Amino acid sequence: MAFDPKILSFFCHWCCYAAADSAGVARYQYPPNNRVIRVMCTGRIDPRFIIEAFYAGADGVLVGG
Amino acid sequence: MAEVTRRILELVGLNLERFRIDWASAAEAPLFVKIVTDFTETIKKLGPLGEAEGLDPETLKLRLAAARELASQSRFRAAYGNLARELKKAGDYSPEGIRARVEQKLVPIIKKGLLEAEIKHLLSKGPVSIDALLEKTGANQEDIVPILEALSKKGQIEKQGDVWQPKAKE
Numbered sequence: 547m548a549f550d551p552k553i554l555s556f557f558c559h560w561c562c563y564a565a566a567d568s569a570g571v572a573r574y575q576y577p578p579n580n581r582v583i584r585v586m587c588t589g590r591i592d593p594r595f596i597i598e599a600f601y602a603g604a605d606g607v608l609v610g611g
Numbered sequence: 612m613a614e615v616t617r618r619i620l621e622l623v624g625l626n627l628e629r630f631r632i633d634w635a636s637a638a639e640a641p642l643f644v645k646i647v648t649d650f651t652e653t654i655k656k657l658g659p660l661g662e663a664e665g666l667d668p669e670t671l672k673l674r675l676a677a678a679r680e681l682a683s684q685s686r687f688r689a690a691y692g693n694l695a696r697e698l699k700k701a702g703d704y705s706p707e708g709i710r711a712r713v714e715q716k717l718v719p720i721i722k723k724g725l726l727e728a729e730i731k732h733l734l735s736k737g738p739v740s741i742d743a744l745l746e747k748t749g750a751n752q753e754d755i756v757p758i759l760e761a762l763s764k765k766g767q768i769e770k771q772g773d774v775w776q777p778k779a780k781e
Contacts, residue, residue, distance in 0.1 A: 553654060569641075576647045577647065600675055608631050609633070611634045
Protein backbone atom coordinates (compact mmCIF):
# COMPACT_ATOMS: atom_id res chain seq x y z
CA MET A 547 0.00 0.00 0.00
CA ALA A 548 1.26 3.45 -0.84
CA PHE A 549 2.25 5.74 1.99
CA ASP A 550 -0.67 7.97 2.95
CA PRO A 551 0.77 10.94 4.83
CA LYS A 552 -1.01 12.73 7.63
CA ILE A 553 -0.70 16.46 7.17
CA LEU A 554 -1.91 19.00 9.67
CA SER A 555 -2.72 22.45 8.30
CA PHE A 556 -3.26 25.68 10.13
CA PHE A 557 -5.24 28.06 7.93
CA CYS A 558 -6.01 31.70 8.49
CA HIS A 559 -9.74 32.37 8.56
CA TRP A 560 -9.45 35.26 6.11
CA CYS A 561 -6.99 33.90 3.57
CA CYS A 562 -6.20 30.23 3.05
CA TYR A 563 -9.37 28.98 4.68
CA ALA A 564 -11.44 31.12 2.34
CA ALA A 565 -9.23 30.01 -0.55
CA ALA A 566 -9.91 26.38 0.39
CA ASP A 567 -13.59 27.20 0.44
CA SER A 568 -13.57 28.77 -3.01
CA ALA A 569 -11.44 25.89 -4.33
CA GLY A 570 -14.21 23.60 -3.16
CA VAL A 571 -16.91 25.73 -4.75
CA ALA A 572 -14.97 25.81 -8.03
CA ARG A 573 -14.54 22.01 -7.80
CA TYR A 574 -10.78 21.97 -7.98
CA GLN A 575 -9.28 18.59 -7.10
CA TYR A 576 -6.64 18.39 -4.40
CA PRO A 577 -5.22 15.62 -2.19
CA PRO A 578 -7.35 14.56 0.80
CA ASN A 579 -4.47 14.18 3.28
CA ASN A 580 -5.00 17.48 5.03
CA ARG A 581 -6.55 17.92 8.43
CA VAL A 582 -7.35 21.58 8.74
CA ILE A 583 -7.34 23.69 11.86
CA ARG A 584 -8.77 27.15 11.33
CA VAL A 585 -7.15 30.01 13.23
CA MET A 586 -8.38 33.58 13.18
CA CYS A 587 -4.96 34.78 12.04
CA THR A 588 -1.66 33.07 11.19
CA GLY A 589 -0.05 35.30 13.81
CA ARG A 590 -1.77 33.19 16.44
CA ILE A 591 0.48 30.25 15.66
CA ASP A 592 3.24 29.38 18.06
CA PRO A 593 6.20 26.98 17.68
CA ARG A 594 4.49 24.94 20.38
CA PHE A 595 1.58 24.07 18.06
CA ILE A 596 3.84 22.71 15.38
CA ILE A 597 5.92 20.61 17.74
CA GLU A 598 2.75 19.26 19.32
CA ALA A 599 1.53 18.28 15.85
CA PHE A 600 4.70 16.31 15.11
CA TYR A 601 4.59 14.77 18.59
CA ALA A 602 1.04 13.62 17.91
CA GLY A 603 2.23 11.88 14.74
CA ALA A 604 1.75 14.30 11.85
CA ASP A 605 4.08 13.66 8.90
CA GLY A 606 3.99 17.29 7.83
CA VAL A 607 2.68 20.64 8.98
CA LEU A 608 1.47 23.35 6.61
CA VAL A 609 0.79 26.87 7.75
CA GLY A 610 -1.31 28.90 5.33
CA GLY A 611 -1.76 32.62 5.74
CA MET B 612 8.04 32.08 14.53
CA ALA B 613 8.88 30.06 11.44
CA GLU B 614 12.63 30.51 11.92
CA VAL B 615 12.50 29.49 15.58
CA THR B 616 10.38 26.45 14.72
CA ARG B 617 12.82 25.47 12.00
CA ARG B 618 15.80 25.66 14.36
CA ILE B 619 13.99 23.44 16.90
CA LEU B 620 12.98 20.89 14.25
CA GLU B 621 16.53 20.89 12.93
CA LEU B 622 17.91 20.10 16.38
CA VAL B 623 15.30 17.38 16.83
CA GLY B 624 16.66 15.93 13.58
CA LEU B 625 13.64 16.30 11.31
CA ASN B 626 13.76 17.22 7.67
CA LEU B 627 12.86 20.90 7.42
CA GLU B 628 10.71 20.25 4.36
CA ARG B 629 8.11 18.76 6.67
CA PHE B 630 7.19 22.21 7.86
CA ARG B 631 6.08 24.81 5.33
CA ILE B 632 4.57 28.23 5.68
CA ASP B 633 2.95 29.77 2.63
CA TRP B 634 0.42 32.36 1.54
CA ALA B 635 -2.66 32.32 -0.64
CA SER B 636 -5.33 34.99 -0.53
CA ALA B 637 -9.06 34.24 -0.45
CA ALA B 638 -9.29 34.84 -4.20
CA GLU B 639 -6.43 32.49 -5.09
CA ALA B 640 -8.05 29.07 -5.07
CA PRO B 641 -5.82 27.69 -7.87
CA LEU B 642 -2.70 28.83 -6.00
CA PHE B 643 -4.01 27.22 -2.82
CA VAL B 644 -4.62 23.94 -4.64
CA LYS B 645 -1.09 24.09 -6.02
CA ILE B 646 0.44 24.70 -2.57
CA VAL B 647 -1.47 21.84 -0.96
CA THR B 648 -0.75 19.42 -3.82
CA ASP B 649 2.95 20.34 -3.83
CA PHE B 650 3.29 19.93 -0.10
CA THR B 651 1.48 16.58 -0.08
CA GLU B 652 3.76 15.36 -2.89
CA THR B 653 6.84 16.45 -0.93
CA ILE B 654 5.73 14.61 2.19
CA LYS B 655 4.80 11.53 0.17
CA LYS B 656 8.30 11.51 -1.29
CA LEU B 657 9.88 11.94 2.14
CA GLY B 658 7.96 9.07 3.70
CA PRO B 659 6.79 8.57 7.28
CA LEU B 660 8.03 10.77 10.10
CA GLY B 661 11.34 9.59 11.52
CA GLU B 662 11.88 6.77 9.04
CA ALA B 663 13.07 9.11 6.32
CA GLU B 664 15.39 10.87 8.78
CA GLY B 665 16.93 7.62 9.99
CA LEU B 666 15.65 8.09 13.53
CA ASP B 667 14.34 5.04 15.32
CA PRO B 668 10.88 5.46 16.90
CA GLU B 669 12.23 5.51 20.45
CA THR B 670 14.73 8.30 19.79
CA LEU B 671 12.18 10.26 17.79
CA LYS B 672 9.68 10.07 20.60
CA LEU B 673 12.25 11.12 23.18
CA ARG B 674 13.41 14.06 21.07
CA LEU B 675 9.89 15.27 20.30
CA ALA B 676 8.85 14.93 23.93
CA ALA B 677 11.88 17.03 24.86
CA ALA B 678 11.02 19.61 22.20
CA ARG B 679 7.49 19.77 23.49
CA GLU B 680 8.75 20.42 26.98
CA LEU B 681 11.24 22.99 25.74
CA ALA B 682 8.50 24.94 23.97
CA SER B 683 6.72 25.53 27.26
CA GLN B 684 9.81 26.12 29.43
CA SER B 685 9.74 29.59 30.93
CA ARG B 686 13.38 30.23 29.98
CA PHE B 687 12.59 29.59 26.33
CA ARG B 688 9.31 31.54 26.40
CA ALA B 689 11.02 34.55 27.95
CA ALA B 690 13.85 34.50 25.41
CA TYR B 691 11.36 34.07 22.57
CA GLY B 692 9.32 37.05 23.76
CA ASN B 693 12.39 39.21 24.24
CA LEU B 694 13.59 38.34 20.77
CA ALA B 695 10.24 39.37 19.28
CA ARG B 696 10.45 42.69 21.08
CA GLU B 697 14.02 43.19 19.94
CA LEU B 698 13.09 42.48 16.31
CA LYS B 699 10.29 45.01 16.49
CA LYS B 700 12.58 47.63 17.95
CA ALA B 701 15.27 47.04 15.34
CA GLY B 702 12.67 47.02 12.56
CA ASP B 703 14.75 44.50 10.63
CA TYR B 704 12.47 41.81 9.23
CA SER B 705 14.76 40.44 6.53
CA PRO B 706 15.12 36.64 6.68
CA GLU B 707 18.89 37.03 7.16
CA GLY B 708 18.48 39.48 10.03
CA ILE B 709 15.98 37.25 11.79
CA ARG B 710 18.14 34.18 11.25
CA ALA B 711 21.22 35.88 12.68
CA ARG B 712 19.38 37.03 15.81
CA VAL B 713 17.71 33.66 16.37
CA GLU B 714 21.07 31.95 15.96
CA GLN B 715 22.71 34.26 18.46
CA LYS B 716 20.02 34.62 21.11
CA LEU B 717 17.83 31.55 20.95
CA VAL B 718 19.77 28.57 19.60
CA PRO B 719 21.99 28.16 22.71
CA ILE B 720 18.88 28.21 24.92
CA ILE B 721 17.10 25.72 22.64
CA LYS B 722 20.09 23.36 22.65
CA LYS B 723 20.46 23.45 26.42
CA GLY B 724 16.72 23.16 27.04
CA LEU B 725 16.36 20.19 24.70
CA LEU B 726 19.26 18.36 26.33
CA GLU B 727 17.95 19.09 29.81
CA ALA B 728 14.47 17.81 28.91
CA GLU B 729 15.94 14.67 27.32
CA ILE B 730 18.01 13.95 30.42
CA LYS B 731 14.99 14.44 32.67
CA HIS B 732 12.95 12.06 30.51
CA LEU B 733 15.62 9.38 30.56
CA LEU B 734 16.12 9.71 34.29
CA SER B 735 12.42 9.57 35.02
CA LYS B 736 12.45 5.94 33.90
CA GLY B 737 15.06 4.99 36.51
CA PRO B 738 18.80 5.16 37.16
CA VAL B 739 20.99 5.80 34.10
CA SER B 740 24.76 5.75 33.75
CA ILE B 741 26.48 8.70 32.16
CA ASP B 742 27.63 6.54 29.23
CA ALA B 743 24.03 5.57 28.48
CA LEU B 744 23.03 9.24 28.66
CA LEU B 745 25.79 10.15 26.22
CA GLU B 746 24.73 7.41 23.85
CA LYS B 747 21.01 8.16 23.92
CA THR B 748 21.23 11.93 23.65
CA GLY B 749 24.20 11.92 21.27
CA ALA B 750 25.65 14.91 23.12
CA ASN B 751 29.17 15.64 24.39
CA GLN B 752 30.38 15.04 27.91
CA GLU B 753 31.09 18.77 28.34
CA ASP B 754 27.47 19.59 27.56
CA ILE B 755 25.91 16.97 29.77
CA VAL B 756 27.96 17.28 32.95
CA PRO B 757 26.99 20.90 33.78
CA ILE B 758 23.30 20.06 33.33
CA LEU B 759 23.57 17.04 35.61
CA GLU B 760 25.37 19.14 38.20
CA ALA B 761 22.78 21.91 38.00
CA LEU B 762 19.93 19.44 38.39
CA SER B 763 21.60 17.76 41.37
CA LYS B 764 22.17 21.19 42.95
CA LYS B 765 18.45 21.81 42.66
CA GLY B 766 17.95 18.52 44.49
CA GLN B 767 16.12 16.82 41.65
CA ILE B 768 18.66 14.08 40.96
CA GLU B 769 21.58 12.44 42.72
CA LYS B 770 24.63 10.39 41.85
CA GLN B 771 25.07 6.91 43.21
CA GLY B 772 28.31 5.32 42.17
CA ASP B 773 28.33 5.39 38.37
CA VAL B 774 24.66 6.05 37.79
CA TRP B 775 22.44 9.07 38.12
CA GLN B 776 18.95 8.68 39.46
CA PRO B 777 15.99 10.82 40.45
CA LYS B 778 16.25 11.86 44.06
CA ALA B 779 13.72 10.20 46.31
CA LYS B 780 11.32 12.66 47.89
CA GLU B 781 11.72 12.88 51.66
